[in-house]
Amino acid sequence: MKIEVQALSARVHRTPLLEDMTFRIEPGELFGLIGPNGSGKSTLMRCLAGLSRPSAGRVLADGADLKRMPARRRARRIAFVEQQADTTDRLTVRNAVELGRTPYLSPLRGWSEIDDAAVSDALKAVEMTAFATRLWHTLSGGERQRVHIARALAQAPELLLLDEPTNHLDIRHQLSLLDLVGRLPITRVIALHDLNQATACDRIGVLRGGRLFATGAPSEVLNETLLAEVFGVAATRHAAPDGAPRLHFSHAL
Known part of the structure; x- marks a missing residue:
């Protein structure tokens, strides 16, 4: 899926949260969002999911405006895991994952082996198969x-x-999880605090104060000047034993 963000702005009670953002995410790309707390990452993610309507501009998914896309169609095409996602305590783990198949069910299309297989595969992917019968309220935060x-x-x-x-x-x-997300053959957008984890993305977008400060390949964007200006830290780059780039941080002078 190709995502185009065009002159996007968002406000809550006249308070600007996002201002005039324009960028695109290519099909199959792993796109990272980074920025200090309060920079607008979660608001932007909700707009990309079609859950929050922008005050100006629009988000296009393969050319279709999300705000005009029927909710069921959007739910089949876009999945969103929020920071503070929750569910009812009375569900088992497998029941909770089965909710992901809801957009495909209707009076004319009941539960099928295809749905069973999708749920089983999803549990296996996150190493939760052995927890399938556990009740939600017994899980740790990480397990949830x-x-x-x-x-x-x-x-x-x-x-x-x-x-x-x-x-x-x-x-x-x-x-x-990051290895799993990296291997998925779909378009992925991931908001991260750990800048070293962001180096694994194809491209990243840097947010500051509700604006898009920079976009590009991590090797180009995550430079000492930007990290000092946006995050207020000094950074040095070195190679890990596996050859992957790593950033080391200290207080900016």
Whole structure:
């Protein structure tokens, strides 16, 4: 799915949250969003999901304006995992993931083996198969996050939006999740706090004060000047043992 953001602005009670953003995300791209707290990442993600309507501008998905797209069609094409996603305590893990198949069900199209397979595959992808019968309220924060991601995968979307998905996850599951997201053959947008994790993206967008400050390949964008100006930190770049670029941070002078 190709995403085009055109002159996008968003306000809440006359307070500007996003201002005049224009950029595009190519089909199959892994696009990262980074920026300080309060820079507008979560608001932008909700606009990309079609859950928040912009005060100006528009978001196009393969040329179609999201605000005119029927909700069921949008839910089949776009999956969004929010930072503070929640669900009812009475569901089992498998029941929670099954909710991802809701857009495909109707009076003429009941639950099928296709849905069962989609749920099973999603649970396996986030290493939660063994938890399928566990009740939601017994899960840790990290386990709940993995279930929410499984529910999004069960939707079989063309666009996957993840708002800080590594929050609450231990390091092994952070790496496992990022590897999974990196291998998905769909368009992915991921908001991240960890700038070293952002280096794995195809391109990144840097937000500051509700505006798009820079876009480009991580190797080009994450330079010392930008990191000092946007995040207020000094940074040096070095290669990890596997050859991947790594940033080391200290207080800016």
